[in-house]
Amino acid sequence: MSRSPARTAATALAATALLIPLLAACGDDEEKKDSGAQDSAKLTVLAAASLTDVFGTVKSAYEDAHPGTTLTFSFAGSQELAAQVRQGAPADAIVTADTRTMDGLKADTGTPSVIARNRLVIATREGNPDKVDGLKDLADPKLKVVLAAPEVPVGRYSRQVLDAQKIDVEPVSEEPNVRAVLSKVELGEADAGIVYKTDAETATDKVDAITVPDDQNAIAQYPAAVIKGGKNVAAAQTFVEWLSTPAAQKILQDAGFQKP
Template identity: 70%
Template structure:
């Protein structure tokens, strides 16, 4: 039988045991101080999945940057984008195209898909400008100049959000424009001006900003302009519902909003 410990001996043994138990806890605290624990938490915050996001053409450049940032924050997740005019994206959703989330360039298109999506949230806003050739050779100064019959003007088709916004602001100012063509998305309008196939076209400010070496812009006063809103939503047919919801939610975070702002987009009204 082991001899009984004296009171002093029992106190010494208890102190040794307590110290031994505190060592692992201290090690855990050191990991947190180094930031490793926080990084792991951030990386594990969203379910891992290969996501397909249908997005409006005007988001092409900024979403490539945003997607890369999201993948970096969430290792193991891949974000694949399919860009097209919002009306084309809506048709794809109605036809059951396999995708996880949708971002359109207007609330009207999204509202028409209420039975196919989760609750949408506006993640950004945009404005229109007049895109003209480099140096503005035709001396376009405002919307009224677009009615000049000698000016080759290109617009987006009226069923496209940017085309609908264009029609709205021209009708409000009672300006009659006869476009030489009506394009399926904003990038096609911009391309016509870039290539010199049109003298002017109405595009989003952010799209014009991607082609500053080939086009100039004429600002449209706020009182004559329209505000484009970009809602994002998950798709009910997504096979990665949690991962899709995490990405849509991330689009409203400060990190994503900074990327959108740097590309020229404006914050949603509620932010």
């Protein structure tokens, strides 16, 4: 039985009408795929050890504002994080505690942006039983002082301020990150150590923080960047950019970090 020309034309028009949305949807899917955009993403972020506490709050705030995105943080000394990136560790973004370490990763990351700053303090045992008053007291040979290793940002900053004041300190140990320095003092294995202000504030019931004057201090900068070749480049870029928003900045500054 043959179909009439009018019926055939109507059928063709209907089929075309159904096909156009499907083609458009396919085009949208391809565009999302090409741009790296995703409805959901699992991001792995390598972060400096001094961000351990505040990034717990960052995780909650970011995931609430970006449903479907899950953040997983891996904390370590910045030099360890850099080594992981160079070795191809599966991660999407990195935040270091100094620009020097980040600058060494130019071939592996996107353009970094500084999201916060920090400053040094002297952490002593609770109650400051050794009466540490400033950097000069750390030269006392009777005092057990612990510092981060020279390749660690806080260790480099520590030696920078000590050298500027011509203070010679012989540490009883050199630790792989700032949290390890703080832990030594908390446990009573050291009398004093140089840490970031924000780290000392996480242990106010176990250590005292002795202020280092501005003219003797060093300011740490925290750059964040996307790692090239990650599985979620677009989502990682969104997270890195979010760290500079008012919402993220409030979290960081409430934790004691300074403005970028």
